[in-house]
Amino acid sequence: MKLDHDLINQLTLKEKAALVSGKDSWYTATIERLGLKPMMMSDGPSGLRKQVGTSEQTNINDSVEAVCFPASALTACSFDRERLNQLGEHLGVAAKAEKLGVLLGPGINLKRSPLAGRNFEYFSEDPYLVGELAAAYVKGVQSEGAGVSVKHFAANNREDQRFTSSSNIDERTLRELYLATFEKIVKQADPATIMCSYNEINGTLNSQNQRLLTKILRDEWGFKGLVMSDWGAVADHTAAVKAGLDLEMPGKGTESVDEIVAAVEDGSLPKKDLDRAVNRVLKMIKNWQPDDADQSGSYDMDEQHEFARKLATDSFVLLKNEHHVLPVNEGEKLAVIGELAEKPRYQGSGSSHVNAHHLVTPLAAINQVRPDATYVAGYSLATDDVNSTAVAEAVSAAKFADKVIIFAGYPERMESEGFDKTSIDLPANQNQLIDAVSQVNDQVIVVLQNGSAIRTPWIDKVAATLETYLAGEAVGEATWDVLSGNVNPSGKLAETFPLRLEDTPSYLTFDADPDEENYREGLFMGYRYYDKKKQPVQFPFGFGLSYTTFKYDDLQLKVGADHVSGSLRVTNTGSRSGAEAVQIYVGNRTSRIEKPVKTLVNFVKVSLAAGEEKVVTFDLDQRAFSWYNPKIANWQLDNGAYEILVGSSSADIRLNKMIELNWTPERPIKVDQRTYIGDLIKQDKFAEAVKQAGLSDIFSKLADDNDPTAKMFQNMPLRAATTMGVSPEKINELIEIMNN
Numbered sequence: 001m002k003l004d005h006d007l008i009n010q011l012t013l014k015e016k017a018a019l020v021s022g023k024d025s026w027y028t029a030t031i032e033r034l035g036l037k038p039m040m041m042s043d044g045p046s047g048l049r050k051q052v053g054t055s056e057q058t059n060i061n062d063s064v065e066a067v068c069f070p071a072s073a074l075t076a077c078s079f080d081r082e083r084l085n086q087l088g089e090h091l092g093v094a095a096k097a098e099k100l101g102v103l104l105g106p107g108i109n110l111k112r113s114p115l116a117g118r119n120f121e122y123f124s125e126d127p128y129l130v131g132e133l134a135a136a137y138v139k140g141v142q143s144e145g146a147g148v149s150v151k152h153f154a155a156n157n158r159e160d161q162r163f164t165s166s167s168n169i170d171e172r173t174l175r176e177l178y179l180a181t182f183e184k185i186v187k188q189a190d191p192a193t194i195m196c197s198y199n200e201i202n203g204t205l206n207s208q209n210q211r212l213l214t215k216i217l218r219d220e221w222g223f224k225g226l227v228m229s230d231w232g233a234v235a236d237h238t239a240a241v242k243a244g245l246d247l248e249m250p251g252k253g254t255e256s257v258d259e260i261v262a263a264v265e266d267g268s269l270p271k272k273d274l275d276r277a278v279n280r281v282l283k284m285i286k287n288w289q290p291d292d293a294d295q296s297g298s299y300d301m302d303e304q305h306e307f308a309r310k311l312a313t314d315s316f317v318l319l320k321n322e323h324h325v326l327p328v329n330e331g332e333k334l335a336v337i338g339e340l341a342e343k344p345r346y347q348g349s350g351s352s353h354v355n356a357h358h359l360v361t362p363l364a365a366i367n368q369v370r371p372d373a374t375y376v377a378g379y380s381l382a383t384d385d386v387n388s389t390a391v392a393e394a395v396s397a398a399k400f401a402d403k404v405i406i407f408a409g410y411p412e413r414m415e416s417e418g419f420d421k422t423s424i425d426l427p428a429n430q431n432q433l434i435d436a437v438s439q440v441n442d443q444v445i446v447v448l449q450n451g452s453a454i455r456t457p458w459i460d461k462v463a464a465t466l467e468t469y470l471a472g473e474a475v476g477e478a479t480w481d482v483l484s485g486n487v488n489p490s491g492k493l494a495e496t497f498p499l500r501l502e503d504t505p506s507y508l509t510f511d512a513d514p515d516e517e518n519y520r521e522g523l524f525m526g527y528r529y530y531d532k533k534k535q536p537v538q539f540p541f542g543f544g545l546s547y548t549t550f551k552y553d554d555l556q557l558k559v560g561a562d563h564v565s566g567s568l569r570v571t572n573t574g575s576r577s578g579a580e581a582v583q584i585y586v587g588n589r590t591s592r593i594e595k596p597v598k599t600l601v602n603f604v605k606v607s608l609a610a611g612e613e614k615v616v617t618f619d620l621d622q623r624a625f626s627w628y629n630p631k632i633a634n635w636q637l638d639n640g641a642y643e644i645l646v647g648s649s650s651a652d653i654r655l656n657k658m659i660e661l662n663w664t665p666e667r668p669i670k671v672d673q674r675t676y677i678g679d680l681i682k683q684d685k686f687a688e689a690v691k692q693a694g695l696s697d698i699f700s701k702l703a704d705d706n707d708p709t710a711k712m713f714q715n716m717p718l719r720a721a722t723t724m725g726v727s728p729e730k731i732n733e734l735i736e737i738m739n740n
């Protein structure tokens, strides 16, 4: 990037040092003499948390009124790029009106364990889904003139000891999973800033990680924006600036300034490194500082509320619906049970917390249209303890109802930024209540409010379950929209719901050690693990029901010069309109490497009227077929067979076809002492080569796959052919012939 020499030359060392540290929690430094005004940034991913009053204020809930949109755990279930783009636009409009330069979001870390405290703020266990949705969101925000800070870079997958723990990950897993989301956004959406996370990767603190912040992010991916630290992530500011961090947030006041001034003066921080960071700060301010002349200052929050409602209804996931118990019908007598109906969990806690514009609770929304519905709290969110009087009241209300709607979920005390969970069970009083009520009524509908995957031990006893995650301030209206059938649900799970915590791929290692977080499951995370292990789950990745049904047929594939294009027909075979998220997976049937059965490589959300059919098209680029090979430090694409699988979920594959790719120039195999005899036998020139070397007698016997001795020798490298009586000279001769 070119330096803005004019401006930089006018700055004193002290002013430069001030610019690379935040003025306080939310503003960049002010250089009055040069007319450089402070630029404000604010959380967060699901609505603005613009802090009011002084910036020293510590109450994180004390922010301006803003619309609280659904959390990313829910919006990801929409599988809908367009909706996420619209969400971004709304956030951008709000940010501009509130005179914010940069919005601190989206959070795009992967859900490696269902215990991770911040899963509600993240999208998915699958990097493709995260990358696509978050890129659409980022483009939306930035199209309105506000910048984003994509966070938390990278491998920040747990909350406990998040400031110091080291995420220990092998290179292939890092590239294919944990960095892939950031890579896509950098390349597709050009985010204004990236926020580096607290943790270490393989022993290096991310805020001081030159490989991460400079080599990978800038040199490899071409990132042009600014890197800021997560709040308090900088341990050694000088080391951080050298590594490629541009802005420490929040600044530590004069201490930050003095530290940088001293480092430049004593030579430990090269001036050019400081200038580079200063330049990026100046560029961020220039590009994203709101215009003072723009006096609009207000935006239509009611319209945004309606969008929040739509986004939620388009994302809710119908997990079970036996005998069409949902939607509820006119005239049915309803019992509404569960304190969450009255005090819903509709957003996460921590830095993403929004001072909601207009909360509508499920109870209020239901009461408005069904004033005769009875309501019983049934449990208290404040405790796990069963209250038998409350349960008895719920049971008696359930006895006299046609249908029972139980609201259940994690109370806020169980789930937040800043700490991890220890269980994926609902509090005992909720599970017990569901059991008791389902004994007296067989039309029980459970509505879940939670930030991440939950265990549902009562699932066989209830008639229906609707997953609403943290649905935002329109939670009540949105929930009723789907329960009543005004909206047909079309969300699909963006994470697997395991049967038990013990079944999860990182169960043995997650949070096991305060210092070291070992990603021993490697690539086999989320459905990649359950698929390969054939491990039964409660609800698979990509799963979600509808009030209608869809048929898939006529999969067509065309292999082009550098991409594969495909199409299929989707028909709405039911009696009401609906939308379906069609998922495209690729299975590598070629490379001899560790590999999942399949990975998500595209998805298309399609809306269909009853009886309507549409042809859905998709494109698969080279990355869809590539794997990261650490030995060549690059992506590798192997020629050979690949399976394209089209599913309604990762476990419900409706169509599949094999294709053959021949995109990579053949690399002649280089034979050496380590080459395996079994591999050599498969080479066309082998028979001729052994003849020339006078070794036909020995080697021709080894091709018989029914002979165990032959098979044993196939599994030996050439150098071990001495054990068959071949001299080292002859082995060298054979190598020579094969390589020429």
Ligand code: BGC
Pocket: 043, 104, 151, 230, 231, 351
């Ligand atoms: C969080 C960030 C957030 C920042 C500012 C940190 O604790 O990890 O996500 O943007 O605070 O509120």
